[in-house]
Amino acid sequence: xxxLKKQDPQIAKLIELETERQKTSLxxxxxxxxxxxxxxxxxxxxxxDKYAEGYPGKRYYSGLQYYDILENLCIxxxxxxxxxxxxxxxxxxxxxxxxAVYLAVLNPGExxxxxxxxxxxxxxxxxxxxxxxxxFNSVQxxxxxxxxxxxxxxxxxxxxxxxxxxxxxxxxxxxxxFDWAKLAEAADSVGxxxxxxxxxxxGLVAGGAHPSPVPYVHIVTTTTHKTLRGPRGGMIMVTKKGxxxxxxxxxxIDKAIFPGLQGGPHMHQxxxxxxxxxxxxxxxxxxxxxxxxxxxxxxxxxxxxxGFKLVTDGTANHLILIDLRNKNISxxxxxxxxxxxxxTINKNTIPYDPAPPFKPSGIRLGTPAITTRGMKEKEMxxxxxxxxxxxxxxxxxxxxxEEIKSFCKKFPLPK
Ligand code: DSN
Numbered sequence: 001x002x003x004l005k006k007q008d009p010q011i012a013k014l015i016e017l018e019t020e021r022q023k024t025s026l027x028x029x030x031x032x033x034x035x036x037x038x039x040x041x042x043x044x045x046x047x048x049d050k051y052a053e054g055y056p057g058k059r060y061y062s063g064l065q066y067y068d069i070l071e072n073l074c075i076x077x078x079x080x081x082x083x084x085x086x087x088x089x090x091x092x093x094x095x096x097x098x099x100a101v102y103l104a105v106l107n108p109g110e111x112x113x114x115x116x117x118x119x120x121x122x123x124x125x126x127x128x129x130x131x132x133x134x135x136f137n138s139v140q141x142x143x144x145x146x147x148x149x150x151x152x153x154x155x156x157x158x159x160x161x162x163x164x165x166x167x168x169x170x171x172x173x174x175x176x177x178f179d180w181a182k183l184a185e186a187a188d189s190v191g192x193x194x195x196x197x198x199x200x201x202x203g204l205v206a207g208g209a210h211p212s213p214v215p216y217v218h219i220v221t222t223t224t225h226k227t228l229r230g231p232r233g234g235m236i237m238v239t240k241k242g243x244x245x246x247x248x249x250x251x252x253i254d255k256a257i258f259p260g261l262q263g264g265p266h267m268h269q270x271x272x273x274x275x276x277x278x279x280x281x282x283x284x285x286x287x288x289x290x291x292x293x294x295x296x297x298x299x300x301x302x303x304x305x306x307g308f309k310l311v312t313d314g315t316a317n318h319l320i321l322i323d324l325r326n327k328n329i330s331x332x333x334x335x336x337x338x339x340x341x342x343x344t345i346n347k348n349t350i351p352y353d354p355a356p357p358f359k360p361s362g363i364r365l366g367t368p369a370i371t372t373r374g375m376k377e378k379e380m381x382x383x384x385x386x387x388x389x390x391x392x393x394x395x396x397x398x399x400x401x402e403e404i405k406s407f408c409k410k411f412p413l414p415k
């Protein structure tokens with residue numbers, strides 16, 4: 001950062017401090033990761049300087065001969081990795097990607113169904129404060145009150161009553177695998193568009209550690225910075241099944257992104273996505289994706305041995321949701337205490353949470369970033385022990401902080 005340090009030492013200092021924080025802490029927010037230096041070189045490149053409104057071969061500005069090659073490369077890599085027919089790599093992130101799906105397939109006031117936010121769904125899947133419930137008729141589905149799992153029969157029954165035109169599947173806090181075939185059966189029975197939002201699990205899907213929704217759904221949206229380990233960004237994919245249902249679907253999606261919602265695509269971001277897609281196609285990434293899940297399962301078992309109560313009693317993906325009610329601490333207080341000890345997680349509602357959303361009863365944690373640093377099952381046992389010490393005894397925080405600092409030295413950030 002020689003130039004930045006000289007020209008803007010304040011910003012350089014903040015980046016240095018954040019680098020040090022990341023190096024010496026355990027990043028366990030399940031939607032975060034450590035991108036590779038190659039991804040960040042593309043992201044920090046000269047490509048940030050150009051406007052490229054339009055699509056390859058049909059742009060509104062000059063000087064874009066290399067940008068067309070770049071965007072096509074990115075699209076081809078995504079098509080191969082996810083086995084889809086069409087990809088739009090221009091969404092700025094996940095919410096704009098989902099907005100474009102609404103714009104492409106629904107008219108204002110038409111009906112959408114999605115998993116409710118407090119049950120692990122996403123804001124853009126029709127939650128009441130979001131545009132998706134303000135401009136469309138949103139009906140939400142829930143998880144079962146006892147098991148906290150999706151009850152596929154109940155969802156199918158509700159879908160057949162509500163008859164949505166668009167149905168979302170995807171979550172930010174669901175620790176289990178989706179049964180895409182059953183969800184497709186529900187959506188197909190009423191002729192709804194089925195959209196899978198795989199933002200959290202895209203890396204697991206790419207690496208073969210979670211079943212792919214592609215054979216079952218019409219549309220797939222994702223962010224690129226979570227388990228996929230790229231730069232912040234988004235993508236929309238259209239499947240063969242999607243084009244069979246609606247031959248115009250790919251065109252509708254592209255028109256919804258530009259000129260419907262966005263202006264010039266962030267070409268430096270698209271370059272970073274292309275790099276991450278190349279990385280995600282390697283055997284090493286497949287191993288990484290599988291290790292994320294192995295680590296999450298090992299961590300879940302170790303946490304349970306300390307009496308932690310896990311939503312759905314465990315995990316089958318990259319994340320764990322802890323119900324802290326038996327530990328006499330709120331999610332917020334636990335998050336603060338863990339942060340002081342050097343573990344970053346987030347407070348989170350648990351399904352049917354009796355506590356208010358800003359003071360929820362749970363915490364959400366995940367293994368994508370610590371797996372990137374090379375941690376394995378053995379380290380998960382140690383990490384569970386730290387959770388237990390910090391949550392059961394406030395006085396242990398300082399000592400745990402020192403232990404984590406020294407532990408982190410053995411697991412450097414990607415170089
Ligand atoms: N903000 C993301 C997450 O943390 O899960 C969802 O968009």
